[in-house]
Amino acid sequence: MSNSKLRKKNNLSNLIGMIYSLAIYTVLYIPVLVMMIFSFNNQRYNYYWNGFTTQWYAKLFTNSTVIGSLWYSVIIAVLATLISVTIGTIGALGLRKYEFKGRKAINNMLYIPIIVPEIVMAVALLIVFMKVGFALGMGSILIGHCTFCIPYAVVTIKGRISGDDYSLEEASMDLGASRIQTFINVTLPSIFPGVMSAAFLSFTLSIDDVVMSNMLSGAKNSTLPVLILSMNKSGVTPDINALTTIMILIIVIAMILNNKINNALKKRRKVEGIL
Amino acid sequence: MKKAFLIFLTVILVSSAFVGCKSSTSSSDNEDNQTASSKELNIYMWQQYISDDLISKFEKDNNVKINLSYMSDNADAITKLTAGGGQEYDLIMTCDAYMESLVKGGYVEKLNFDNIPNASNINESYWTAKEYCVPYLMNYIYVVYNKDTSPIEIKSYNDLINPALKGQIATIDGARNLFPIALVALGYDPNSTNENEIAEAYEWLVKYNENVVAYGNAEQNLTNGTASVAFTYDGNASWAMAELGDKNNLVIADFDKDPVQLGFDLYVIPKGAKHVDLAEKFLNYITNPEVMAQNLIEYPYSCPNDAAVEVASDTYKNDPARNFDYKQNVFFQKDVGEAMTIYNDYYQKLKVGE
Numbered sequence: 001m002s003n004s005k006l007r008k009k010n011n012l013s014n015l016i017g018m019i020y021s022l023a024i025y026t027v028l029y030i031p032v033l034v035m036m037i038f039s040f041n042n043q044r045y046n047y048y049w050n051g052f053t054t055q056w057y058a059k060l061f062t063n064s065t066v067i068g069s070l071w072y073s074v075i076i077a078v079l080a081t082l083i084s085v086t087i088g089t090i091g092a093l094g095l096r097k098y099e100f101k102g103r104k105a106i107n108n109m110l111y112i113p114i115i116v117p118e119i120v121m122a123v124a125l126l127i128v129f130m131k132v133g134f135a136l137g138m139g140s141i142l143i144g145h146c147t148f149c150i151p152y153a154v155v156t157i158k159g160r161i162s163g164d165d166y167s168l169e170e171a172s173m174d175l176g177a178s179r180i181q182t183f184i185n186v187t188l189p190s191i192f193p194g195v196m197s198a199a200f201l202s203f204t205l206s207i208d209d210v211v212m213s214n215m216l217s218g219a220k221n222s223t224l225p226v227l228i229l230s231m232n233k234s235g236v237t238p239d240i241n242a243l244t245t246i247m248i249l250i251i252v253i254a255m256i257l258n259n260k261i262n263n264a265l266k267k268r269r270k271v272e273g274i275l
Numbered sequence: 276m277k278k279a280f281l282i283f284l285t286v287i288l289v290s291s292a293f294v295g296c297k298s299s300t301s302s303s304d305n306e307d308n309q310t311a312s313s314k315e316l317n318i319y320m321w322q323q324y325i326s327d328d329l330i331s332k333f334e335k336d337n338n339v340k341i342n343l344s345y346m347s348d349n350a351d352a353i354t355k356l357t358a359g360g361g362q363e364y365d366l367i368m369t370c371d372a373y374m375e376s377l378v379k380g381g382y383v384e385k386l387n388f389d390n391i392p393n394a395s396n397i398n399e400s401y402w403t404a405k406e407y408c409v410p411y412l413m414n415y416i417y418v419v420y421n422k423d424t425s426p427i428e429i430k431s432y433n434d435l436i437n438p439a440l441k442g443q444i445a446t447i448d449g450a451r452n453l454f455p456i457a458l459v460a461l462g463y464d465p466n467s468t469n470e471n472e473i474a475e476a477y478e479w480l481v482k483y484n485e486n487v488v489a490y491g492n493a494e495q496n497l498t499n500g501t502a503s504v505a506f507t508y509d510g511n512a513s514w515a516m517a518e519l520g521d522k523n524n525l526v527i528a529d530f531d532k533d534p535v536q537l538g539f540d541l542y543v544i545p546k547g548a549k550h551v552d553l554a555e556k557f558l559n560y561i562t563n564p565e566v567m568a569q570n571l572i573e574y575p576y577s578c579p580n581d582a583a584v585e586v587a588s589d590t591y592k593n594d595p596a597r598n599f600d601y602k603q604n605v606f607f608q609k610d611v612g613e614a615m616t617i618y619n620d621y622y623q624k625l626k627v628g629e
Contacts (some may be wrong), residue, residue, distance in 0.1 A: 048499040123358055130359030214351060219317030219363045220342045230322040230345035235495065 032248065039241035046238055056242040063239055066227065070243065073223040076138060077207040080145040084202045087146075088153025089195055093187070095154065096161045110151045121147060122215035129216070136218035144212040149202040156201060160194025313365075313550035316557055317342045319352060320368035321540070324412070325561075326573045333560050339553060349373070356382055361545025365554040368411065371539050372451065372608035374404040383407050384544040390555040393562035396582035401539060403607075409558045412576040413539035414508040416452060417599070418528035419515075424503040429528040432460035435506070436482040444486045445493040445502035450622035451608055452536070453480055456506070459533050465606045468614035477621040484625060494518070497525060510576035513596035517575075527599045537605035539579060 039057075043050035060066060095107055113121060122144065129140050168190065172182045188195070213223040222230075228240055322345040330341055346352040346368070353373055361367065361382060369377065377383050385406050388394055394409055401410055420429055426439040435444065435456075446453075455465035457476035467473060489496050493507035494515035505512070516523045542561075544554050560566055567583035571591050578584050584592070611618065 046495075123354060126355065126358045126360055130362070136360060136363050214347065215355060215358075215360075217344065219319065219344050222344050226347070227322075227345065229347040232347060232491075233321055233323070235492065 035241055036245045036248070039238055039245045041238050041241075044237060046235065046241070056238040057246075060239045060242045060246075066224070066239060066243060069222055069224045069227045072138070072221045073207055073225070076141055076145060076213075076223065077203050079142055080149050080206040081199050081202040083142070083146050084149035084153045085195060085199045087150050088157050088198050088202075089188075089191070091150070091154045092157035092161060092191075092194075096158055097166070110154055113148050113151050114155075118148065118209075118211040119215070122212045125212075126215050136216055137220065138218075140216040140218070141213050141223065144216045145206040145209060148209075148212070149205055152201050152205065153198040156198040157191060157194040160191045313339070313553040315340050315342065316366070316550055316553045317344070317364045318366045318368075318557075319344050319346060319355075319364045320366070320542075321346060324368075324540075324574060326570045329561075329566060329570055333557060337553075337556065341557075353377075356545055362547030362549070364545055365548045365550045366542045366557065367545050368540055368542055370608075371403055371410075371541065372610065374408060374541070374543075375610040377543065378404050378407055382546055384546055384548060384551065386544065386558070387555060390552075391559045391562065393559050393564075396562055396564055396580050398579050398581050401537075401579040408541040408543045409562060410539045410541045410579045411561070412510075412574065413537060413579050414510060415577060415602070415605070416447065416506065416508055416536040416538070417512075417530075418504065418506050419497070419512045419525050419596075420504040420528060421497065421524055422526045423524045424500070426503075429504065430531060431533050432456045434528075435486065435504070436460075436479065437486075440486040440504060442486065442488045443502055444483075444504045444506060445489045445491075445496035446483075446487050446506040447493065447508065448490040450618045453483075453625075454618055454622070455536055455606065455608070456533075457483070459606070465534075465536070466609040466611055468611050468617075470614075470617050473614070473617050473621055477625060480625050508576075509596050510574070513575045513594050516595050523595065525595075527596070529599075530601050530604075534604045534606045535601065536608065538608055 038046050038049075040052050040054065041049055042053035042055070095103060125140070125144055125147070126136075128134075129136065134140060168186050169182050172186045173179070177185065208225055209223075210225045210229055214226045214229070217223065217226060224243075228236060231237065231240065316339060318341060320343065325343075330343065333339075334341055344364075349370055352367060352369060355361070356367060356369075356377070357380065386409065391409065397410055399405075401413065402408075418429055418432075418435065425443065427434060427437055429435065434440075454473065454476050457479040458465050458467050458472060460479060461472070461475055463469070463472045463476070467476075488502050493502070493505040494511040496502040497505050497512075497515045498518050505515075512525065512527070516525050519525065542558060544551055548554060561570070562580060562583075564580065564582035564586050567578060567580045568587040568591075571578055571583065571587050575591055575594055575596070577597060578587075
């Protein structure tokens with residue numbers, strides 16, 4: 001009897017869990033779904049549904065402004081990721097491993113760019129750039145993005161460094177490896193997951209940044225989010241919906257592939273382990 | 276010792292990088308000034324506000340390259356300009372309300388109207404700070420409503436706070452767009468700097484807020500039926516009416532006493548602009564009646580260029596969105612100085628509640 005009661009309780013909690021997660025996923029994905037559906041809308045300003053068309057996908061690839069600013073965003077995001085992960089790795093190792101004067105101050109100061117409202121940082125940077133005569137453009141946006149990506153990278157990577165790594169490093173150097181060899185073969189692999197998540201975080205932060213890019217972009221190019229925001233006055237056209245639909249598809253496919261590859265690797269490791 | 280040397284080295288390195296940048300940009304400045312005519316024009320303006328065909332025609336005729344970049348908000352553009360970013364651009368679009376401060380702050384160049392003879396086509400009555408700007412297009416901010424679905428007929432701003440309109444109004448946003456109509460409705464100066472009057476206007480807007488169903492996207496909400504009344508720009512109303520075509524049941528509120536706000540977008544040349552010659556050439560091109568008339572086909576806003584309106588297409592001339600008889604009964608947004616903080620405080624209170 002108590003068994004069946006327990007089962008009933010389990011069923012109930014399963015049901016509640018189902019409804020709960022369904023509600024959350026609905027809130028998260030219904031807007032995305034609507035956005036995707038409207039990329040096939042046969043109307044210029046997306047006021048209401050007016051029939052099916054694929055013309056926006058064709059138009060997207062001939063609209064050089066949108067594609068141009070997409071590439072601009074991607075290039076900036078990749079460069080910002082590379083720079084902030086490199087600096088972030090060095091910074092995290094240094095701040096974690098070495099005792100030096102002002103370490104605590106530097107550690108605390110890391111949080112300033114995270115906490116300070118982005119618009120304040122953006123205007124401050126703009127004023128500095130203009131005072132020293134640094135032309136606005138890709139360089140200024142890149143520096144702007146690095147200012148908020150680096151602290152996140154340092155914090156993320158620092159969390160991955162554990163005490164065990166030190167003894168491994170010492171062992172490696174005891175066995176005759178140089179500092180660089182030790183870094184490449186021992187330290188880096190042990191913190192690699194942290195480096196990867198820092199990279200993903202930086203890329204995401206950079207590619208969808210609006211505030212910093214808006215203030216620091218020059219006259220010739222702007223990033224995709226800034227372009228989309230500027231369409232707000234007259235309404236975002238469906239070719240933007242088309243672009244976002246494609247981007248979401250790419251992300252979904254990449255995630256599926258990532259899972260497949262990870263599973264395959266795990267299997268292989270298991271087989272190797274048995275052998 | 277070694278450490279101190281390292282720090283010293285870093286400082287030198289960093290500062291030399293900046294010095295390098297400075298000298299390189301200033302040398303290119305000189306080159307630009309020396310060459311007889313510039314080959315590049317950088318314009319910062321609203322998106323979807325000028326015909327692409329006209330831009331490419333200007334590029335081809337003069338063998339130059341125009342870089343258009345777009346602002347998302349007037350205030351953003353002003354921040355960028357006042358922080359010193361103006362020198363990146365040759366032409367910046369702003370609106371009449373900001374002109375007084377921009378001129379006072381010395382952020383804009385005086386124009387040489389010998390190079391812009393076509394500017395004489397522009398109606399002088401719409402033109403403030405005449406030495407510094409060229410008006411482009413203008414916006415009446417008025418009330419339109421759906422004559423079939425709106426519960427009441429609207430004849431004044433005070434009709435907008437009628438409880439019958441609960442959840443019916445789509446409206447544009449912004450402190451300096453909303454407070455003036457409340458001040459007018461209460462019988463005060465739309466650019467009032469009196470705190471008591473602004474506080475009263477706030478109380479009026481609280482009632483207005485209860486009738487608002489959506490901020491922004493008025494034309495969208497009118498055409499898809501979300502709202503039956505809109506407080507919006509005439510250009511957006513024009514789009515909504517054109518979208519509905521034969522089924523158009525939108526009418527412009529027949530105001531008999533209350534004035535409506537008229538604002539215009541205009542071009543200025545920021546201080547330190549590098550291609551002033553080409554910027555003035557472009558201003559002369561865009562004020563040419565034929566060119567502007569062409570532009571009005573794609574962007575059917577009200578236009579201060581009288582000669583252009585004369586030669587504009589029949590569709591433009593007969594646009595129902597501009598068919599109202601109180602065009603002269605207007606007020607302009609003026610610089611309210613220190614009182615702006617009062618407006619902002621009450622505006623925030625309006626937006627987030629007490």
